[in-house]
Amino acid sequence: DIQMTQSPSSVSASVGDRVTITCRASQGISSWLAWYQQKPGKAPKLLIYAASSLQSGVPSRFSGSGSGTDFTLTISSLQPEDFATYYCQQANSFLRTFGQGTKVEIK
Amino acid sequence: EVQLVESGGGLVQPGGSLRLSCAASGFTVSSNYMSWVRQAPGKGLEWVSVIYSGGSTYYADSVKGRFTISRDNSKNTLYLQMNSLRAEDTAVYYCAREEGYYSHYYMDVWGKGTTVTVSS
Numbered sequence: 001d002i003q004m005t006q007s008p009s010s011v012s013a014s015v016g017d018r019v020t021i022t023c024r025a026s027q028g029i030s031s032w033l034a035w036y037q038q039k040p041g042k043a044p045k046l047l048i049y050a051a052s053s054l055q056s057g058v059p060s061r062f063s064g065s066g067s068g069t070d071f072t073l074t075i076s077s078l079q080p081e082d083f084a085t086y087y088c089q090q091a092n093s094f095l096r097t098f099g100q101g102t103k104v105e106i107k
Numbered sequence: 108e109v110q111l112v113e114s115g116g117g118l119v120q121p122g123g124s125l126r127l128s129c130a131a132s133g134f135t136v137s138s139n140y141m142s143w144v145r146q147a148p149g150k151g152l153e154w155v156s157v158i159y160s161g162g163s164t165y166y167a168d169s170v171k172g173r174f175t176i177s178r179d180n181s182k183n184t185l186y187l188q189m190n191s192l193r194a195e196d197t198a199v200y201y202c203a204r205e206e207g208y209y210s211h212y213y214m215d216v217w218g219k220g221t222t223v224t225v226s227s
Binding site: 032045049087092095 | 142144151152153154157165167168201206208209211212213214215217218219220
């Protein structure tokens with residue numbers, strides 16, 4: 001199985017900050033990676049697919065990059081509604097796997 | 108409107124069984140890849156199972172042999188039959204539609220989840 005490791009596990013940031021979250025795959029997955037946002041008590045929401053494609057309706061301050069084993073999610077200017085937990089997920093294998101999550105907290 | 112609504116969760120004793128349902132509207136379940144994802148209390152997301160439009164099914168090692176994913180095309184509904192339940196199966200269970208992009212699939216529509224508690 002492909003293991004996904006995110007870092008950091010949590011980050012404290014202020015409104016307007018640039019935030020970067022990384023995700024590493026245990027083996028190469030080309031660009032077959034998604035990022036999701038989850039707020040407490042809510043279902044996850046797809047933000048980015050194919051490593052860098054923005055899902056319809058998602059603000060352009062979210063961006064993704066990377067290929068192979070190393071990927072990043074960047075929030076260019078953190079907004080109050082962005083405080084949430086973010087997960088990466090590999091879509092290269094029929095056995096999907098998620099990273100353990102990164103919680104973005106208010107500083 | 109594209110929507111997924113899960114039901115069937117509840118309290119069950121260890122070793123018991125439960126069947127979760129996920130009713131879809133606005134799209135056809137049988138034409139899409141559909142997944143179940145769970146989240147234990149205070150923990151991260153764990154993928155559980157997927158059924159492809161062609162009918163192939165796959166499972167996480169943690170549930171293989173105990174859980175069965177299926178669908179009823181006439182009801183446009185996805186199911187997860189869960190047998191031999193353990194305490195560690197306690198979680199919110201989400202169903203999700205997978206949308207394809209160059210033959211790789213991403214979970215673009217999610218239900219609100221149904222809670223399963225396994226306890227004596």
